[in-house]
Amino acid sequence: MKLSSALHMPVAVVVLALVHGCSSAPSQRQPTPVVEHGRPAAAQHPSIQPQVPVYTSAPGTPAAVATSRQPAAVVALLQQAEQQANGGDLESAAASLERAIRIDPHNPILWYHLATVRLSQGEPSQAEQLANKSNSLAPGNYAQQARNWLLIAQARRQLNDSPGAAVAEQRARELGAR
Amino acid sequence: MVKRRRRGRRKSRRKVVSRRPLWIRISLLLAILLAAYVTYLDFQVRHQFNGKRWSLPARVYARPLELYAGLEMTAEQLATELKALHYRPVVSPREPGQFSRNSNEFHLISRPFDFWDGQDVSANIRMSFSAGKLARLTDAASGKALSLLRLDPVLVGSFYPAHNEDRVLLQLDEVPVSLTDALIVIEDRDFYSHHGVSPAAIMRALYANIRAGSVVQGGSTLTQQLVKNFFLSSERSLTRKLNEAIMSLLLEWHYSKDEILEAYLNEVYLGQDGNRAIHGFGLASYFYFERPLAELGIDQYALLVGMVKGPSYYNPRRHPERAIARRNLVLDVMAKLELITAEESARAKARKLGVSDYQRTAINTFPAFLDLVRRQLQRDYRDEDITSEGLTIFTTLDPQVQWQLQGVLGSRLGSLERDRGLQANTLQGAAVITSVQGGEVLALAGGRDPAFAGFNRALDAHRQVGSLLKPAVYLTALEQPRRYTLATLLDDSPLTFTARNGAVWKPGNYDRKNHGKVPLYLALAHSYNVSTARLGLDLGIESIIKTLRRLGVEQHLNPYPSLVLGAVEMSPLQVTSMYQTFASGGFRTPLRAINAVLAADKTPLQRYPLSVQSAIEPAPDFLINTAMHFVVREGTGSSIYQSLPAAVDVAGKTGTTDDLRDSWFAGFTGDRLGVVWIGRDDNQTTGLTGSTGALRVWRDLFTQFNNSGWVQPAVEGIEYHTVDQKTGLLADASCPDTVQLPFISGSGPVQQAPCVTGKKALPDPVDWFKELFQ
Numbered sequence: 013m014k015l016s017s018a019l020h021m022p023v024a025v026v027v028l029a030l031v032h033g034c035s036s037a038p039s040q041r042q043p044t045p046v047v048e049h050g051r052p053a054a055a056q057h058p059s060i061q062p063q064v065p066v067y068t069s070a071p072g073t074p075a076a077v078a079t080s081r082q083p084a085a086v087v088a089l090l091q092q093a094e095q096q097a098n099g100g101d102l103e104s105a106a107a108s109l110e111r112a113i114r115i116d117p118h119n120p121i122l123w124y125h126l127a128t129v130r131l132s133q134g135e136p137s138q139a140e141q142l143a144n145k146s147n148s149l150a151p152g153n154y155a156q157q158a159r160n161w162l163l164i165a166q167a168r169r170q171l172n173d174s175p176g177a178a179v180a181e182q183r184a185r186e187l188g189a190r
Numbered sequence: 191m192v193k194r195r196r197r198g199r200r201k202s203r204r205k206v207v208s209r210r211p212l213w214i215r216i217s218l219l220l221a222i223l224l225a226a227y228v229t230y231l232d233f234q235v236r237h238q239f240n241g242k243r244w245s246l247p248a249r250v251y252a253r254p255l256e257l258y259a260g261l262e263m264t265a266e267q268l269a270t271e272l273k274a275l276h277y278r279p280v281v282s283p284r285e286p287g288q289f290s291r292n293s294n295e296f297h298l299i300s301r302p303f304d305f306w307d308g309q310d311v312s313a314n315i316r317m318s319f320s321a322g323k324l325a326r327l328t329d330a331a332s333g334k335a336l337s338l339l340r341l342d343p344v345l346v347g348s349f350y351p352a353h354n355e356d357r358v359l360l361q362l363d364e365v366p367v368s369l370t371d372a373l374i375v376i377e378d379r380d381f382y383s384h385h386g387v388s389p390a391a392i393m394r395a396l397y398a399n400i401r402a403g404s405v406v407q408g409g410s411t412l413t414q415q416l417v418k419n420f421f422l423s424s425e426r427s428l429t430r431k432l433n434e435a436i437m438s439l440l441l442e443w444h445y446s447k448d449e450i451l452e453a454y455l456n457e458v459y460l461g462q463d464g465n466r467a468i469h470g471f472g473l474a475s476y477f478y479f480e481r482p483l484a485e486l487g488i489d490q491y492a493l494l495v496g497m498v499k500g501p502s503y504y505n506p507r508r509h510p511e512r513a514i515a516r517r518n519l520v521l522d523v524m525a526k527l528e529l530i531t532a533e534e535s536a537r538a539k540a541r542k543l544g545v546s547d548y549q550r551t552a553i554n555t556f557p558a559f560l561d562l563v564r565r566q567l568q569r570d571y572r573d574e575d576i577t578s579e580g581l582t583i584f585t586t587l588d589p590q591v592q593w594q595l596q597g598v599l600g601s602r603l604g605s606l607e608r609d610r611g612l613q614a615n616t617l618q619g620a621a622v623i624t625s626v627q628g629g630e631v632l633a634l635a636g637g638r639d640p641a642f643a644g645f646n647r648a649l650d651a652h653r654q655v656g657s658l659l660k661p662a663v664y665l666t667a668l669e670q671p672r673r674y675t676l677a678t679l680l681d682d683s684p685l686t687f688t689a690r691n692g693a694v695w696k697p698g699n700y701d702r703k704n705h706g707k708v709p710l711y712l713a714l715a716h717s718y719n720v721s722t723a724r725l726g727l728d729l730g731i732e733s734i735i736k737t738l739r740r741l742g743v744e745q746h747l748n749p750y751p752s753l754v755l756g757a758v759e760m761s762p763l764q765v766t767s768m769y770q771t772f773a774s775g776g777f778r779t780p781l782r783a784i785n786a787v788l789a790a791d792k793t794p795l796q797r798y799p800l801s802v803q804s805a806i807e808p809a810p811d812f813l814i815n816t817a818m819h820f821v822v823r824e825g826t827g828s829s830i831y832q833s834l835p836a837a838v839d840v841a842g843k844t845g846t847t848d849d850l851r852d853s854w855f856a857g858f859t860g861d862r863l864g865v866v867w868i869g870r871d872d873n874q875t876t877g878l879t880g881s882t883g884a885l886r887v888w889r890d891l892f893t894q895f896n897n898s899g900w901v902q903p904a905v906e907g908i909e910y911h912t913v914d915q916k917t918g919l920l921a922d923a924s925c926p927d928t929v930q931l932p933f934i935s936g937s938g939p940v941q942q943a944p945c946v947t948g949k950k951a952l953p954d955p956v957d958w959f960k961e962l963f964q
Contacts, residue, residue: 085258088337103797107307107786110628110800111340115256117627117861118903126800141777141802148775148808151906 715825844880
């Protein structure tokens with residue numbers, strides 16, 4: 013069975029991509045909306061961010077949380093999924109990716125890979141949805157978004173939606189250029 | 191039968207007329223009848239033995255625990271999980287299913303297990319916990335770090351066929367040889383040499399019985415015992431004895447000794463658990479020792495073999511002294527026949543019975559959750575397949591969350607009754623906890639008594655949802671950024687609405703006041719009815735129904751104005767499904783209680799995969815979640831932070847219905863969504879609002895989770911502005927009450943609020959992502 017290019021990536025590349033994904037994950041999160049002045053709530057909650065939205069990775073912020081969560085388990089599952097997919101066992105690959113998502117549900121790379129597996133399994137509609145999900149978890153991560161849009165283009169071609177595929181490819185090109 | 195007999199008679203008459211004497215004719219007739227009868231029995235024996243021999247109940251498992259460095263779990267929680275898995279604490283683990291613990295350090299040998307994606311082999315590992323986390327996971331032999339280990343899952347229940355027979359099916363090669371050896375020497379020494387019946391054994395038994403003057407010994411072979419249990423009733427008659435003998439011979443003729451022995455090992459009756467019959471050594475091992483047969487010692491095999499003679503007479507829980515005497519007798523015989531050495535026998539005899547404590551295992555530990563599993567299975571399987579095909583069902587249940595939920599629900603309902611002087615045991619509750627991104631049902635409570643298998647309120651109590659519906663109204667507004675933003679002022683002045691049919695509707699606020707002009711996010715945070723009703727009427731009931739459909743609400747909805755204030759009945763599970771869409775970034779994620787189903791031979795039958803469907807654009811979903819975040823920060827849900835750390839971001843909504851009949855809270859963090867309902871079965875008032883009732887249960891539960899500093903993930907296409915709370919217009923530092931709010935890009939206010947003096951200008955709105963990634 014032909015697999016999408018994503019799962020043919022060498023393990024090292026996958027791992028690098030994953031680590032990159034993890035290290036960029038914190039910057040995808042913003043401080044909570046802030047209530048200012050004369051609101052007792054603000055005084056009680058030390059987590060409330062400064063008025064000017066400046067991102068810092070101080071202890072206790074999402075950055076610290078994200079890095080303290082070892083990605084080793086997720087990396088291992090991703091490698092396992094890759095082997096399973098390359099060995100033609102797509103259903104097990106999907107199961108491994110679901111295990112990884114259970115551990116790290118906000119990681120857009122895992123959703124992207126699940127999308128590639130579904131596409132290889134001939135489920136273009138679900139593949140597109142999963143790529144959308146990956147996009148929603150990767151704000152500002154244009155490289156990941158470009159990959160997702162390329163996958164959406166492939167999915168739409170499988171569905172014989174050439175205009176839709178062209179739009180998706182265009183999105184991928186724009187994002188790739190950013 | 192009758193027909194066949196007549197035909198036979200006619201035939202014989204024609205053939206043998208007058209030539210042969212009567213006795214020959216009669217014996218010929220008898221021979222033919224016997225042959226026919228034997229053929230009939232032969233058909234029965236082969237038909238039943240070849241076909242499906244047993245109805246095997248479906249086994250239902252919780253999610254397997256994934257162990258990895260960084261896992262949020264305490265040493266205590268792992269210990270509880272291991273207890274539920276019946277891992278045995280030992281000084282130094284040598285076999286699968288054993289562990290040792292030294293405060294926060296564990297050494298464990300896992301059991302091999304057949305999962306839906308293949309078999310996991312046994313692993314010998316060490317773990318250490320610190321600060322509420324699994325800090326280190328290493329291979330015990332090499333000392334190297336292990337990235338991940340999946341434990342075998344906790345068995346949480348079974349779906350039994352109507353006659354309540356239970357079994358753990360074993361193949362002969364899975365049964366320890368010392369057990370089969372012991373069984374054969376005790377029950378049927380000539381097993382490998384006889385042809386189904388053993389005249390020698392019958393003579394021995396006859397002799398022993400005559401000497402004793404009563405029946406002390408049976409002469410039945412294993413084959414005969416199997417035939418008796420397998421094909422015949424338990425009546426004691428000569429006919430039955432004859433049938434038994436013929437069928438035993440037939441069985442031996444058609445099948446090998448190994449096949450007969452394997453069937454015997456799985457069929458033999460070994461005890462009773464309430465109305466559940468314990469059949470076979472596989473299940474008996476779990477029933478008496480709470481672990482697989484392979485993990486037992488020689489003394490325990492001897493006990494089980496000894497019990498074959500009389501499972502209730504030698505019941506080790508009820509009659510330990512009889513059981514121990516019987517076990518030791520078996521051990522003596524084994525030593526005499528040199529199956530074991532004299533020392534082994536002596537050592538085994540010195541051991542205690544080692545039978546597990548409790549007598550009655552609750553057949554299904556979590557009946558409400560299992561009810562949901564069964565209903566989801568019924569979509570794809572016939573009922574008789576669920577109870578008889580030996581399916582293995584892997585569910586999404588997280589026993590840790592389920593135990594926590596059961597604990598807090600019961601105790602909080604009790605304390606609410608005490609604090610408010612309510613009659614004890616009048617409040618009821620239900621709750622559903624799911625994983626936010628995967629839509630997996632982690633825990634479910636169908637009532638305050640977790641062991642009660644009756645009315646499942648989480649699934650079947652359809653109650654008015656009240657204000658829980660409001661976020662759908664506000665979302666409908668926020669999806670039109672040109673018309674509505676979080677800062678849009680809503681009109682909360684008195685409202686009288688006259689429908690086309692002349693019906694007059696005058697919604698009122700809970701505090702019986704009107705609040706004039708209120709920013710949209712605060713109207714939701716304080717759950718104002720009047721401004722919400724006006725907003726809903728502006729948007730149109732039909733468009734709100736469309737939004738509800740997108741969110742996953744499937745039941746019939748009446749297009750009445752009161753819908754916007756929650757005049758619709760939903761079950762806690764249906765509410766969960768709706769809030770799941772908010773929580774998961776606008777993606778509809780079907781709630782799943784099952785991950786996969788395996789057939790009896792462990793081949794995968796079906797997977798229930800993770801699937802998502804985009805339902806709301808990420809940006810408006812972000813806005814509605816922000817508004818629900820304000821509910822908890824400063825609105826009706828703010829008492830959450832009396833016990834939840836301030837760093838944990840929560841979005842949620844309270845719900846209270848007329849006369850305080852229903853108290854609801856639906857809320858989520860980054861990982862988990864929880865919906866709680868409190869009410870009374872007779873639908874009388876509870877005296878509780880959403881925040882004084884259901885929210886407390888939710889808070890008690892989520893305080894126990896390790897919600898480490900999650901903040902709502904951002905999305906693209908959002909910009910922040912600081913606005914004046916009174917007017918919703920742009921503010922600067924000279925304004926007294928400001929709030930920083932997200933807007934869909936380009937929809938933010940452009941006009942400055944009257945309070946702005948221009949002295950201390952605020953920076954221009956920033957697109958955070960451009961700034962971060964450029």
